[in-house]
Each structure stands twice: as C-alpha cells, then as structure tokens.
Amino acid sequence: MSATVATPQKNRDVAAALSRRRRRTDTVIRGLCIAATVLGLLFLISILLTLLLRGLGGISLNVFTQPTRPPGSGGGLLNPIIGSLIQVALATAIGTPIGMLAGTYLAEYARGSRLGGVVRFVSDILLSAPSILIGLFVYQILVLPFGGFSGWAGVAALAIIVIPVVIRTTEDMLSLLPNTLRESVIGLGAPKWKMVVLVGWRAAASGIVTGVLLAVARIAGETAPLLFTSLGNLNWSVNLAQPMASLPVTIYSYAGSPFEDWVSLAWAGALITTLSVLILNILARSVLSAKR
Known part of the structure; x- marks a missing residue:
C-alpha cells in the first residue's frame, strides 16, 4: 500500500x-x-x-544643387546623386524583368526538373556572392574589352545583384499560391501563361514588389562593384558611355580625404544613402502589410 x-x-x-x-x-x-x-x-x-x-552638419542646399568641386570651392553632391539614381533605376529596370521571368519559370514550369535545380543553384550562389566579385566579373567582360570604365558597366553590375533577389522573391511568392487557384483558372480554358500573368502575378504582386524594393535598397549602397565598373567622375556627366559618379563611391573617396569640407560631404552623403534605404525598407514593409 x-x-x-x-x-x-x-x-x-x-x-x-x-x-x-x-x-x-x-x-x-x-x-x-x-x-x-x-x-x-x-x-x-x-x-x-x-x-x-x-x-x-554637412546638409545644405549646395549638397543638392552643386556638383562635386575641388576642396574649398563650395561643391555639393548633385552629380553623384543623379549618377546613383540613373544607375540604380536602369539596373532595376533591367534586372527586375529577368528576375521575375526566371522566378516564374522555377515556380511554374521547372518544379522537380534538373534545369530548374541548376538555375536555382546558380541564383543562390549569386544571392550570397560578395558584390566585389560581381564587380570584377563585369570588369573583365565590359570594362577591359571596351577600353575604359563606363556607366553601363556599373548598371550591368548592379543589375546582376538585383536579379537573384527578385528570382527568390518571385519564386517564393508564386509557390505560396494554392494549386486550386491554378486548377480553377486552367479549368475555365485559359492557357497557362494567362494564368501566370493575369492571376499568379496579380496575387503575388505585393511580395514581388517588396522583393524589388529590397533589391533597390541593397544596390543603392553598393560601392565595391562600382569601383571596378563606373569608377566615378568628379565632373558633371550623365553619359553612360563614360565613367559616371555615384554616391557610394564619392562617399568612399571623400571620407578618407584630408579636407574638412569633403569629409563633411561624405557624412552628408552617408546620411542621404541611409535615409533612402530606410525609406525603401519601410515602403516595402508597408506594401506587404497593406496586402495582408
């Protein structure tokens, strides 16, 4: 007991x-x-x-209205800001469609296929590869053969960084769609490409847009690939066939200079870049939250 x-x-x-x-x-x-x-x-x-x-302390009207000038000349950051906007916009315009199409292929057409596995593997490598390696790659294929640095080379390097981010986001968003949605659209007699474009992309639009905005936020602060491609330009130039200024490269160059006005401009440029990336990230999260 x-x-x-x-x-x-x-x-x-x-x-x-x-x-x-x-x-x-x-x-x-x-x-x-x-x-x-x-x-x-x-x-x-x-x-x-x-x-x-x-x-x-370095923010003033000259920062947004004057191009870079020699020390003590009251220069600003107008040409690096415009150069960054041009290169980031073009890189996004080139990389986004490629990334969306590749991500759509992986999610809708290549499930379980060997080619799909290869594409996914290469995309994952690009996603985790150091950006300086991408810059060196573009330097070998677009800078050396054509005899000089150029804005187009910078655009190509940034576009390569955008592509895997958009691929991963597009594939993940389309993979989350229920198969019943696909079956119902195809059951009505619509071809698969219409199902993807008119239904799949619309349903996954918020996630895809979020991925694009995150890709833009990433390339907006890239310095290493631009050092090997567009290099930078202290003079005003919007010619993509010539070296083009960019905000990250200008910050890199000015931050280590012995001139106080250039160091002040470097801090101002760093603040502008950080706030821009912060706004893009907030916008991306807002877009995603609004669709939930």
Whole structure:
C-alpha cells in the first residue's frame, strides 16, 4: 500500500523538478536573447546617432544643387546623386524583368526538373556572392574589352545583384499560391501563361514588389562593384558611355580625404544613402502589410 502511494508522489516530485529546471532554462535563454537584442540595438542607435550628428552638419542646399568641386570651392553632391539614381533605376529596370521571368519559370514550369535545380543553384550562389566579385566579373567582360570604365558597366553590375533577389522573391511568392487557384483558372480554358500573368502575378504582386524594393535598397549602397565598373567622375556627366559618379563611391573617396569640407560631404552623403534605404525598407514593409 505504501509503495502504491509513494509512486505517484515520486512522479509528482520528478515532474515538479523537471518543471523548475525548464523554467530556469527558459529564464536564462530569454535573458540572453533580451541582452543580445539590447546590445544590437545599442550598436544600431549609436551608429544612427553618429550619422545624424555628423551628417546633418554637412546638409545644405549646395549638397543638392552643386556638383562635386575641388576642396574649398563650395561643391555639393548633385552629380553623384543623379549618377546613383540613373544607375540604380536602369539596373532595376533591367534586372527586375529577368528576375521575375526566371522566378516564374522555377515556380511554374521547372518544379522537380534538373534545369530548374541548376538555375536555382546558380541564383543562390549569386544571392550570397560578395558584390566585389560581381564587380570584377563585369570588369573583365565590359570594362577591359571596351577600353575604359563606363556607366553601363556599373548598371550591368548592379543589375546582376538585383536579379537573384527578385528570382527568390518571385519564386517564393508564386509557390505560396494554392494549386486550386491554378486548377480553377486552367479549368475555365485559359492557357497557362494567362494564368501566370493575369492571376499568379496579380496575387503575388505585393511580395514581388517588396522583393524589388529590397533589391533597390541593397544596390543603392553598393560601392565595391562600382569601383571596378563606373569608377566615378568628379565632373558633371550623365553619359553612360563614360565613367559616371555615384554616391557610394564619392562617399568612399571623400571620407578618407584630408579636407574638412569633403569629409563633411561624405557624412552628408552617408546620411542621404541611409535615409533612402530606410525609406525603401519601410515602403516595402508597408506594401506587404497593406496586402495582408
């Protein structure tokens, strides 16, 4: 009789000890997670505060209305800003359709195929490849053979960075669509390409747009590939066949100079780039949230 009573009591004691141990473990893990989050936020806040304090001091009307000039001449960042806008816009316009079509192929036509696996593998490599390697690749095929740096080479390098991001986003968004939706459209007699274009793309539009905006945010701050392609230009030029200025390369060049006005412009350019990327990320999340 005593053994029968002791067994449930022993089981309750074991369960209580196990519960206490789990609570202690949960408390420790939660504390570590909170500490890591606070540490990361502290670094982020310190970076943003430094950028605001140093960058706001260099913001003036000249930054947006005057091109780059020699030190002490009251120059601005007009030509790097325009150069970055041109190169990013063209790279997005070139990379987005390619990425959408490739992602659509992987999601709708290449499921389980060997070619689809190869395309997906190459896309994943490009997605994780250092951007400087892409710059070196474009340098070998578009800069050396044509005898000089150019805006088109910079556009090509940035477009290559855009493509895998859009491929992954398009494939993932289309893969989330229920098969019943596809079957119902095809059952009505519509060809598959109409199902993809008129139904699939529309249903996945918010996710695809989010991927495009994230790709733009990524290439907006790229410096390494542009150093090997468009290089930069201290003079006003919108000729894509010639070296073209860009904001990241100008920041890189000015930040290490011994001239205070150039360093101030570098901080101002860094602030403009950061705010632009921040706005694009907020816009991407807003677009995604609005469709949910």
